[in-house]
Amino acid sequence: xxxxLLILDVRPAGGQSADVLIRDGQIAAVGTIGAxxxxxxxxxxxxxxxxxxxEAHTHLDKTLWGMGWHKHSAxxxxxxxxxxxxxxxxxxxxxxxxxxxxxxxxxxxMGTTHIRSHVDVDTEVGLAGIEGVMAMRERLKAVIDVxxxxxxxxxxLIRPGTLELLDRAMALGAExxxxxxxxxxxxxxxxxxxxxxxxxxxxxxxxxxxxxEPGEMGAFSLELIIERTRAHGxxxxxxxxxxxxxxxxxxxxxxxxxxxxxxxxxxxxxxGPASRPAPPVKQCVEAGIVVxxxxxxxxxxxxxxxxxxxxxxxxxxxxxxxxxLDEEIELALDVCSHGGxxxxxxxxxxxxxxxxxxxxxxxxxxPAEAVVARPADRTVIKRGKVVVRNGELTEPVA
Amino acid sequence: xxxxLLILDVRPAGGQSADVLIRDGQIAAVGTIGAxxxxxxxxxxxxxxxxxxxEAHTHLDKTLWGMGWHKHSAxxxxxxxxxxxxxxxxxxxxxxxxxxxxxxxxxxxMGTTHIRSHVDVDTEVGLAGIEGVMAMRERLKAVIDVxxxxxxxxxxLIRPGTLELLDRAMALGAExxxxxxxxxxxxxxxxxxxxxxxxxxxxxxxxxxxxxEPGEMGAFSLELIIERTRAHGxxxxxxxxxxxxxxxxxxxxxxxxxxxxxxxxxxxxxxGPASRPAPPVKQCVEAGIVVxxxxxxxxxxxxxxxxxxxxxxxxxxxxxxxxxLDEEIELALDVCSHGGxxxxxxxxxxxxxxxxxxxxxxxxxxPAEAVVARPADRTVIKRGKVVVRNGELTEPVA
Numbered sequence: 144x145x146x147x148l149l150i151l152d153v154r155p156a157g158g159q160s161a162d163v164l165i166r167d168g169q170i171a172a173v174g175t176i177g178a179x180x181x182x183x184x185x186x187x188x189x190x191x192x193x194x195x196x197x198e199a200h201t202h203l204d205k206t207l208w209g210m211g212w213h214k215h216s217a218x219x220x221x222x223x224x225x226x227x228x229x230x231x232x233x234x235x236x237x238x239x240x241x242x243x244x245x246x247x248x249x250x251x252x253m254g255t256t257h258i259r260s261h262v263d264v265d266t267e268v269g270l271a272g273i274e275g276v277m278a279m280r281e282r283l284k285a286v287i288d289v290x291x292x293x294x295x296x297x298x299x300l301i302r303p304g305t306l307e308l309l310d311r312a313m314a315l316g317a318e319x320x321x322x323x324x325x326x327x328x329x330x331x332x333x334x335x336x337x338x339x340x341x342x343x344x345x346x347x348x349x350x351x352x353x354x355x356e357p358g359e360m361g362a363f364s365l366e367l368i369i370e371r372t373r374a375h376g377x378x379x380x381x382x383x384x385x386x387x388x389x390x391x392x393x394x395x396x397x398x399x400x401x402x403x404x405x406x407x408x409x410x411x412x413x414x415g416p417a418s419r420p421a422p423p424v425k426q427c428v429e430a431g432i433v434v435x436x437x438x439x440x441x442x443x444x445x446x447x448x449x450x451x452x453x454x455x456x457x458x459x460x461x462x463x464x465x466x467x468l469d470e471e472i473e474l475a476l477d478v479c480s481h482g483g484x485x486x487x488x489x490x491x492x493x494x495x496x497x498x499x500x501x502x503x504x505x506x507x508x509x510p511a512e513a514v515v516a517r518p519a520d521r522t523v524i525k526r527g528k529v530v531v532r533n534g535e536l537t538e539p540v541a
Numbered sequence: 542x543x544x545x546l547l548i549l550d551v552r553p554a555g556g557q558s559a560d561v562l563i564r565d566g567q568i569a570a571v572g573t574i575g576a577x578x579x580x581x582x583x584x585x586x587x588x589x590x591x592x593x594x595x596e597a598h599t600h601l602d603k604t605l606w607g608m609g610w611h612k613h614s615a616x617x618x619x620x621x622x623x624x625x626x627x628x629x630x631x632x633x634x635x636x637x638x639x640x641x642x643x644x645x646x647x648x649x650x651m652g653t654t655h656i657r658s659h660v661d662v663d664t665e666v667g668l669a670g671i672e673g674v675m676a677m678r679e680r681l682k683a684v685i686d687v688x689x690x691x692x693x694x695x696x697x698l699i700r701p702g703t704l705e706l707l708d709r710a711m712a713l714g715a716e717x718x719x720x721x722x723x724x725x726x727x728x729x730x731x732x733x734x735x736x737x738x739x740x741x742x743x744x745x746x747x748x749x750x751x752x753x754e755p756g757e758m759g760a761f762s763l764e765l766i767i768e769r770t771r772a773h774g775x776x777x778x779x780x781x782x783x784x785x786x787x788x789x790x791x792x793x794x795x796x797x798x799x800x801x802x803x804x805x806x807x808x809x810x811x812x813g814p815a816s817r818p819a820p821p822v823k824q825c826v827e828a829g830i831v832v833x834x835x836x837x838x839x840x841x842x843x844x845x846x847x848x849x850x851x852x853x854x855x856x857x858x859x860x861x862x863x864x865x866l867d868e869e870i871e872l873a874l875d876v877c878s879h880g881g882x883x884x885x886x887x888x889x890x891x892x893x894x895x896x897x898x899x900x901x902x903x904x905x906x907x908p909a910e911a912v913v914a915r916p917a918d919r920t921v922i923k924r925g926k927v928v929v930r931n932g933e934l935t936e937p938v939a
Binding site: 211212214215216217392415416417418419442445446447448449450458459461462463464465467468469472507508509511512515516519 | 609610612613614615790813814815816817840843844845846847848856857859860861862863865866867870905906907909910913914917
């Protein structure tokens with residue numbers, strides 16, 4: 144039985160100061176408690192108390208974190224980056240187990256307690272990425288929850304054998320079926336989407352589809368996804384990642400797509416991309432869509448940027464959406480916490496009594512200030528155990 | 542005579558390790574030096590050596606830094622924010638001297654050694670902002686160089702008396718004449734631009750014009766600015782800040798404007814705004830335009846965001862412009878250093894022998910990595926004196 148933990152003087156979601164008692168990894172009481180027999184005590188010093196942040200879209204298997212600075216040279220097209228990545232993977236030997244653990248360590252330091260990671264499956268790497276991330280997940284299960292999406296990064300139908308590998312990845316323990324640009328990459332939207340919806344149905348698992356396709360092409364693919372979500376009865380089990388087309392110039396068409404997504408309870412993941420059209424977060428949420436946030440790849444062969452900080456991600460989503468009011472900034476934070484928790488299907492997430500004690504203590508007056516200031520001085524609790532204290536891991540992770 | 546400073550083992554711009562000898566506030570030698578009689582010694586530990594960063598556009602006089610979290614409530618329009626700001630200034634008593642010093646302290650910690658600040662001049666505040674920032678500048682002149690733009694934030698012609706105040710601000714010691722949205726705010730583009738170009742000519746000073754106006758309206762104002770720059774022979778002495786219209790959908794028109802700006806040597810300032818059209822930085826630089834970077838307002842009544850970190854600003858400019866290659870990221874850093882130095886007219890800026898010893902030491906393998914990682918552990922040298930060591934001011938500033 145783990146030791147109880149009493150956190151003194153924290154302000155849940157920026158409200159009045161309270162103490163929080165944690166028992167068996169759950170929030171057992173919130174209020175004026177003062178002391179509890181046999182409990183370890185953590186003085187919160189008036190910090191904000193937030194639920195652990197949720198990284199709802201990253202690529203743990205291929206970060207170059209800790210491997211020295213990688214000089215970026217890939218061409219501008221999506222396919223350039225896909226091919227460049229396979230080459231780098233061959234040449235540098237990116238170990239998915241080691242590398243995913245390094246990113247988890249960094250994410251934990253930043254206050255992330257749950258991660259949904261896409262993991263490449265293709266005819267070259269096979270299931271090595273899935274196996275590596277699964278090994279890391281087993282080893283680090285006390286400090287992080289990781290959900291794995293079996294992801295056909297190099298295409299599905301254009302690389303025969305990939306669908307069978309995805310099937311095996313799902314049997315092995317991946318929780319979510321992935322998809323990718325059914326027009327732009329796979330060149331056969333009907334074939335691609337029928338295949339992944341079929342696979343999701345076979346395994347009784349959700350779907351998370353990368354949709355970078357812009358404008359009218361992306362809108363077309365989105366219509367096909369909406370039709371299949373309805374036909375397969377998969378409402379509440381499909382996520383569209385990126386969905387750049389929702390930021391298309393034709394705002395009437397975008398509004399219709401958003402209404403259709405809401406009706407089929409299809410979630411949307413955004414990184415808050417500054418250089419692309421992007422889903423209008425407030426409009427999506429007001430329409431009833433669950434919106435979650437992600438870092439996407441961190442310091443990998445695609446993307447030189449990123450630090451796994453979901454407070455910074457909330458800031459970037461806020462900047463992208465011109466969020467300036469406090470309630471808007473807090474909406475961006477909600478996307479990076481509760482939104483991701485809903486998408487990941489977490490059933491005991493939050494600050495209420497009975498919730499899992501996955502918590503972040505961070506200095507600041509309000510949640511909006513935490514997003515803006517992104518203090519390094521964070522304390523992170525996973526299932527009632529202090530795993531990060533003042534920005535440093537209490538035990539080595541990676 | 543200040544003591545010499547010998548910096549051991551730094552990598553200028555990410556190159557080979559070298560020592561740097563500083564004498565009389567200037568770089569006296571770079572190479573293998575090892576020891577120098579009577580010099581203080583700073584071990585660089587292999588850090589990157591960069592020239593001090595340049596904040597080329599901010600509003601020192603009205604930051605709320607250090608005044609507790611300000612809950613944002615202003616309406617969405619520009620004019621809402623202008624009116625809201627004057628109200629907050631009346632209600633909260635923002636002291637321009639104290640507040641500008643607080644922002645300078647933060648900027649220094651982040652490695653900024655030069656700041657161009659717009660300072661509000663209007664019929665309500667009069668010259669109090671100018672006087673406050675000038676007092677701060679005099680007090681802190683050993684640690685920061687500040688250039689002041691007399692800025693008609695509340696409009697020029699629509700608030701009679703403002704032009705006379707701008708004239709007095711220039712006589713008092715402001716170095717640059719400011720302007721603001723001649724169509725959208727002042728409702729009289731010819732009148733506004735004739736007035737500020739006339740004032741700049743009278744004082745023999747440069748111009749820096751806020752141009753938020755989007756699309757065709759902004760393009761029209763920009764044409765008027767280009768015409769007057771040519772007519773007044775002010776090539777190399779005009780900066781357009783924001784210039785959102787350069788990101789207009791009509792890329793042919795934008796290309797023509799960029800060529801015209803380059804011909805008249807009009808500089809462009811960008812913050813890398815994620816939620817707006819923005820000047821395409823690479824295209825501007827390739828056309829020959831000097832591009833500089835700025836934070837704009839930091840934690841003020843307009844903008845809840847900001848921390849004065851010009852490495853982070855380079856990252857945001859990189860994200861906005863989809864800069865992924867190392868040379869692109871280094872271009873964003875150049876905007877936030879050399880570009881700003883050129884706009885501010887600094888004549889001894891850089892890492893060469895003879896340059897002013899305004900320097901930043903930061904961990905990292907390459908300048909691109911410094912932009913991406915933004916380490917907190919920075920050491921800053923101003924005119925040969927260590928003013929920030931490992932992220933902390935060596936002496937109190939604010």
